[in-house]
Amino acid sequence: MNIHEYQAKEIFAKYGLPIPMGEVATTPDRAYSAARRIGGPVVVKAQVLVGGRGKAGGVKLAKTPEEAREKANAILGMTIKGITVKKVLVAPAVDIAREIYLGMVIDRAKKAVVMMASAAGGVDIEEVARETPEKIVRTTVDPTIGLRDYQARDVAYGLGLAGNQVKEFVQIAKGLYQAFMDNDASLAEVNPLVVAPDGKLLAIDAKMNLDDSGLFRHPGLDDLRDENEESADERDARAAGLNYIDLDGNIGCLVNGAGLAMATMDAVKLFGGEPANFLDIGGGARADKVATALRIILRDPSVKAVLVNIFGGITRVDEVARGVQIALEETGTKVPFVCRLVGTNEAEGRKMLAGANVAWAATLSEAAQLAARAVQTGRAEG
Amino acid sequence: MNIHEYQAKEIFAKYGLPIPMGEVATTPDRAYSAARRIGGPVVVKAQVLVGGRGKAGGVKLAKTPEEAREKANAILGMTIKGITVKKVLVAPAVDIAREIYLGMVIDRAKKAVVMMASAAGGVDIEEVARETPEKIVRTTVDPTIGLRDYQARDVAYGLGLAGNQVKEFVQIAKGLYQAFMDNDASLAEVNPLVVAPDGKLLAIDAKMNLDDSGLFRHPGLDDLRDENEESADERDARAAGLNYIDLDGNIGCLVNGAGLAMATMDAVKLFGGEPANFLDIGGGARADKVATALRIILRDPSVKAVLVNIFGGITRVDEVARGVQIALEETGTKVPFVCRLVGTNEAEGRKMLAGANVAWAATLSEAAQLAARAVQTGRAEG
Amino acid sequence: MSILINQATKVVVQGITGREGQFHTSQMLAYGTQVVAGMTPGKGGQMVLDVPVYNSVAEAVKEQGADTSLIFVPAAGAADAMLEAADAGIQFVVCISENVPTLDMIEVTHYFDRKGVRLLGPNCPGLISAGQCKVGIIPNHVATPGPVGIVSRSGTLTYEVMFALSQRGLGQSTAVGIGGDPVKGTNFIDVLKLFNEDPATEYIVMIGEIGGTDEERAAEYIAANVKKPTVGFIAGQTAPPGRRMGHAGAIISGGEGRAEDKIAAFKKAGIAVARHPDEVADLVMKAAGRS
């Protein structure tokens, strides 16, 4: 789960990071009064959970409260990578002598948290990694002893910091690490961490992604979820315990297992179709969950065919078939269905759908081909 | 540093331990009103930092508030192992079906925290260890992963707990462990942890010792120190950064280094004297610290001789000699001094005290003998 | 022959009294696996499918000589269950539980490394040494004994490939599902090493997916060390970046983890790359000179 800049800033501030705190505004007038309260020049920043908002015009400097209102007016309601901006953060503008990148991530190979920093801050770390990897300083955190002062110091020296800045950096790095650990984060980032003209360090942007699997032990964090950033379909699917992601194609996919679901999408594409979604019903799904999943798929008017691909292990084919049956009956849909159902209770499942208007496939590749054809013909054949 | 039962209970309660909370009273009337507020029978318990208060009559059951006043009146002001009782805890009396011991300690050999529990609770764990060691269940905590549920469960089964009691015990054990870790404890103990007639677990006593070396990172805990439990000399010595312990003898000892200070006391005793104190001035002590130490020693009217034993390394003999000189001049004491000063700047130190009325010894055993004789003769000779 | 488990393997099932634990225990028993004990705190003394249940893994080890553990416990208790197994002297732990927090897995995997205990998973289907032993949830009917070693990040996709292989008469030595989480006990390379040394494994199938760079490192390992013909497949070629595709580990982020990079790494290492699951079986057939 990703959270907004202003939310991440509130968390980081609790861990002692030096953050010039701003205010969130949902209307230009509120941006105006926030800027008045802050005093001096401010930055108006779109709060959206996608990258590249700066390039998209979602971050603007405003010298006066009036200007803050204008900029907020321009930013609120704009669309960045498909997401409508509903909130802006109005934050004090800060003079910048130097920009640093500081981030904590999970290193899968080392099975550890890694702290990454770069003297080239303010730009995308991926870009730095690609173009000037020597500018990135890393240190791996031993989980048994946590991030230690000496590690943070070494990184600070590696960034060319000196004197009191080293001490400030150590405090910031340790605070960020603790914020990461205490909140089950998968990413915690300050980019840029700026050196102000007076030499002090300030965190003027903040990003935090949370490990969905860890949310259960942080009940408060779940409230930070911005449901506006999900599609209605994704929200409903999540509520039903389904792994669902909206895509732009026209073949709805219902699959058990994440890997098989991806392979199904890939096969659809390979054989000329376009997947309309990723959908993993998980293991051992019952009929009602399957029916819910199909209702969500069929809500999308661009869906011209549905491919049900089940390799039954824990998941029982007859349960899936019953879910398909329920969905077909309830929705009365005319969209053609292609079913590929093998495994546990396969015979019972097939029997259950014997009368239904579905095409049958023996293999995934066959199913993908039939689905692509069904989009063309509007009929389920096979 | 040891803290009182009521203080330990306040800490443990924060960690979720099921503690029937009482009130502290410093007068019989307050004990009466505390008992009224609590309602029902109460226990009136002396709050002193020494063991064996129960046997000494410092713990009494009171069925009514009036009785609580009476018992408090009896307990307040009584002396237990030399300590005057100034506070009592008035706590709800609890019906007991079973008593369990639960404690966390440092295991020096394993370099780890060890959880100890015993089905024979309510009595001294040392006694259990001596007489029925098979009744003690232990589990060592791996510091890299902390106390885990399965360890606490195994201990619970080992105590013969079952069903929901196991779950309660796991929560209590983990809470106690966390209290231990978060507060730099050296001991955290619930004795007894009782099983009430309804089967629920309740912690009705609490004990906690804190690691003095960890206090710097828990500024709040230092406020829990009960200065009434130290002698005035010990309090002043602590303030001066001296390791000082009052004893019953008549030869005051001033030594550098804890081991040498103990060996000096031992030698005094071996050669017929009685040490009046343990005093380690630490490494590299300056003259003023030495003078302060001697002032504290000389305050004790039972001191009939002073033995200064310095093996100078970081500690400079001339600084010590200067401290002795200052103390002799300031106090104008008639108590005979025996000095044994060797090591760094020894010659300068001897010169400094050349005119003073002190006896010189070459070795510790000689010094101890001279001191013992000085007590007898009232003069420093050697 | 096989890797990791065989007829001698003695399994304790942690969480045996739950619905999943009980069902899969019955499946494993049906497959011939020696499930010697179950463990559920507070249920000690019960029997489940004639298997004795204990309150702790330590008891299961002591009383029944269990050497391998299979874990079906909810995510919140999974880390504790894994650590208990390692602490009790179990040598191989297979964790099926999904949604285990990544920070828990960092702690657990480091502990296992220190103890020298092997962990498979979490969020994995376990493994099967065809015809000998199954520890996990791979459907019994998809496996047939033979020369193909399979290692995969995905469950159902593995079944799919095993099924396709079996239908073509290509049996498996051992099929290992390493799981879809970003931080896990056993990685591709760990299994590849074992297959490389296993005389019963003649061909290797490696099924990866988007996210991380495990496949890239595995490809390098294969190029340097493995002579056995290897067929690869990568799921998620059509996945959009920045979205977690079901598995916690299946996400393209920070320009890392793209299917195209993994496929290129496979090709560079001389691994035959299938475009869809059925083709995996076709390519193994080809490598075996049977197509």
Add this chain to the structure above:
Amino acid sequence: MSILINQATKVVVQGITGREGQFHTSQMLAYGTQVVAGMTPGKGGQMVLDVPVYNSVAEAVKEQGADTSLIFVPAAGAADAMLEAADAGIQFVVCISENVPTLDMIEVTHYFDRKGVRLLGPNCPGLISAGQCKVGIIPNHVATPGPVGIVSRSGTLTYEVMFALSQRGLGQSTAVGIGGDPVKGTNFIDVLKLFNEDPATEYIVMIGEIGGTDEERAAEYIAANVKKPTVGFIAGQTAPPGRRMGHAGAIISGGEGRAEDKIAAFKKAGIAVARHPDEVADLVMKAAGRS
């Protein structure tokens, strides 16, 4: 010969720019110890007594080949300093700092064990291989080369005994102060093993004190393994129970750690027990057939 340190030992002093660090560096240099580097964060580039100072231990290792570290930093930073040294590739760390929290030492000692790095201390005077090398704060003048290995929980008491031995013409191979804290890196047995194997050590002196049961275990070890004549001393025979006698570890509590039990254990193990420090030297003389 000697144990742990010798002429080849290359020392980095952590906290060299402090008053204590600087003073003892001068003493070590005077003794002939190769102090190759100092380390104080933020002071990198300076020179102290002609010794180059670095910002990190890693740099000191890289630039000067330091293999041993000596730590003089305040208690609050001591754990970090020890871990930094171990992490930087130092093989032997001597920590003089006192008042290090016990829970820090639990974390640190476990980390050292995992890394295979030896730690002496904290709250110890360090060690001296007479005539060869000193790492710590033992006064230079008390040591003379010879056949007696000394291991002790106390600083000044060790100097006292070394002085008495030297005065009687009995030199020392190595004198090791293990420190007075309850949880520490090196215990009696660790040093006894080294002395037992060191051909230059003919006699062993072990100086214990009240608190814990280290002396009891050491006595058992000696009874089972050590043939070299051993003399013991226990400080604190007159200490009252329940009071911490200066050293954090010197406390009789829970019926454990009494001097009388330790003395009895020594006697049972055939260790000659001295009644006061001077007598230690007398008893070694006797063992050497020189009294």
